[in-house]
Amino acid sequence: MNLKLRLNLIITILLLCIVAIGGMYTTQNARKNIQAEIASTAVLAVHMLDAEIVQLGNYTGWIDEPSGVKGSVFRLSSLSDVRHVKVEFFDAQGVLRDSNRADNIIEDNPPPTWFVRAMDTVTTEMPITKRQVYQAGNTVGELVVTPDPSYEIAEIWEDTKAILRLMALFFIVANILIYWAVSKGLRPIEKVLKALTELELGNFASRLPEFSLPELTGISQKFNVMAETLQGSVESNRHLTQQIISLQEDERKNLARELHDEIGQHLTAVHIDSAAIVKSTDLTMVKESAEAIDGVVKQMMDIVHNILQRLRPTGLDELGIEAALQELVSSWQQRNRDVLMTLQVSGDFLDVSEPVLVTVFRLVQECLTNITRYADAEKVDVNVYRIGNKINLSIKDDGMGFDTQIKPTGFGLSGMRERVTGLAGEFELISHKLKGTEVKASLPCVVKE
Numbered sequence: 001m002n003l004k005l006r007l008n009l010i011i012t013i014l015l016l017c018i019v020a021i022g023g024m025y026t027t028q029n030a031r032k033n034i035q036a037e038i039a040s041t042a043v044l045a046v047h048m049l050d051a052e053i054v055q056l057g058n059y060t061g062w063i064d065e066p067s068g069v070k071g072s073v074f075r076l077s078s079l080s081d082v083r084h085v086k087v088e089f090f091d092a093q094g095v096l097r098d099s100n101r102a103d104n105i106i107e108d109n110p111p112p113t114w115f116v117r118a119m120d121t122v123t124t125e126m127p128i129t130k131r132q133v134y135q136a137g138n139t140v141g142e143l144v145v146t147p148d149p150s151y152e153i154a155e156i157w158e159d160t161k162a163i164l165r166l167m168a169l170f171f172i173v174a175n176i177l178i179y180w181a182v183s184k185g186l187r188p189i190e191k192v193l194k195a196l197t198e199l200e201l202g203n204f205a206s207r208l209p210e211f212s213l214p215e216l217t218g219i220s221q222k223f224n225v226m227a228e229t230l231q232g233s234v235e236s237n238r239h240l241t242q243q244i245i246s247l248q249e250d251e252r253k254n255l256a257r258e259l260h261d262e263i264g265q266h267l268t269a270v271h272i273d274s275a276a277i278v279k280s281t282d283l284t285m286v287k288e289s290a291e292a293i294d295g296v297v298k299q300m301m302d303i304v305h306n307i308l309q310r311l312r313p314t315g316l317d318e319l320g321i322e323a324a325l326q327e328l329v330s331s332w333q334q335r336n337r338d339v340l341m342t343l344q345v346s347g348d349f350l351d352v353s354e355p356v357l358v359t360v361f362r363l364v365q366e367c368l369t370n371i372t373r374y375a376d377a378e379k380v381d382v383n384v385y386r387i388g389n390k391i392n393l394s395i396k397d398d399g400m401g402f403d404t405q406i407k408p409t410g411f412g413l414s415g416m417r418e419r420v421t422g423l424a425g426e427f428e429l430i431s432h433k434l435k436g437t438e439v440k441a442s443l444p445c446v447v448k449e
């Protein structure tokens with residue numbers, strides 16, 4: 001069931017409860033009032049009739065008038081205004097001779113039976129009073145006073161009807177207003193749903209308008225920030241993927257060139273020298289050719305070593321991260337002899353999985369490359385240490401520094417950040433113009449399987 005119907009149903013149930021409780025309370029009150037009024041009227045009527053009976057003279061002629069003709073010495077018909085009790089006079093034969101109620105009164109709008117039944121219980125709780133009428137020592141008839149709530153019930157019914165009509169009107173108006181207000185209030189949710197669906201379909205430019213309700217304005221602002229962030233990350237992912245592809249292509253081209261230029265050349269040299277050995281009968285020449293081959297092979301070994309170093313950090317598997325970093329740092333130091341370089345590695349890394357170690361190595365490698373290219377530093381400190389389940393690293397220089405707010409065109413820093421966050425780690429870049437740069441990262445130790 002949707003929200004609109006649900007709210008309307010709740011309101012209906014609430015109103016019905018209020019009507020039921022109000023109805024019960026009113027009925028109870030009305031019954032008490034009727035009871036009190038009828039009781040007092042009945043007592044008064046009985047007193048008056050008692051007085052009348054006492055004052056009856058000895059003329060009994062009135063009693064001989066033909067039966068069926070209304071009227072008696074009590075002139076009960078003149079008491080038609082006494083509405084809460086029915087006063088009747090029956091002669092000695094039990095024939096109704098006089099009453100304060102006219103015959104065949106048909107009310108215009110009688111109350112419904114259920115209402116009468118709900119009210120009428122008062123009469124069952126009240127006694128009927130009877131008085132024998134004596135004249136000249138004979139019983140001439142009987143006066144009967146019966147409580148009669150029908151007028152009162154009709155009156156209360158009129159009031160109740162008016163209240164019920166008012167409530168029905170209120171109920172209809174309230175429901176219409178609630179339906180309208182909820183429809184209006186829910187309209188922004190349809191917009192939110194539409195915007196979310198667009199996001200789901202990949203339209204990250206989808207935004208929400210500002211809503212008039214303050215609660216929804218918060219949602220729209222948060223949604224727009226989220227969509228913007230998402231759009232930014234998707235764009236940067238696209239950018240990174242393009243960078244990776246072009247880097248891969250560059251790397252392949254480099255490899256192809258090196259294989260062709262360096263290895264190809266050297267292999268040709270080996271081929272020529274070995275062919276010379278095959279043909280030669282002179283031992284000295286064989287020796288020279290073999291030495292030449294040895295020299296070329298050594299050069300080839302260096303080339304292969306360099307290529308492998310670029311493709312994958314050497315020594316990580318065999319020697320561990322500490323030795324690999326030592327080698328990286330000392331070869332960097334050879335190229336940057338003026339810089340005072342320190343490397344500190346502490347902790348046990350034996351159980352740490354390879355992707356984490358490769359990331360540590362690549363971060364240090366990229367930072368050192370950046371320092372050579374941009375920092376013009378005098379001092380560089382590299383610190384790698386393990387605390388519990390975290391590997392922390394810091395690469396700090398005292399060089400030029402740079403404005404970290406400017407979006408870099410290169411791939412190094414964003415690649416580092418991507419690598420670290422990809423391993424659920426934290427990355428921080430601190431740099432101030434002329435005050436050096438520090439790259440900090442903290443990586444959770446994913447343990448080897």
Ligand SMILES: Nc1ncnc2c1ncn2[C@@H]1O[C@H](COP(=O)(O)OP(=O)(O)OP(=O)(O)O)[C@@H](O)[C@H]1O
Pocket residue numbers: 370371374375397399400401402408409410411412413414437
């Ligand atoms: N240690 C540093 N000292 C001074 N400036 C730096 C340092 N590290 C980075 N930068 C600045 O940050 C910019 C971005 O560096 P980043 O490594 O992302 O890209 P890049 O080195 O220019 O290119 P790539 O790494 O893709 O070859 C650099 O161009 C440089 O201006």
Ligand SMILES: [Mg+2]
Pocket residue numbers: 366369370410411412413
């Ligand atoms: Mg770089």
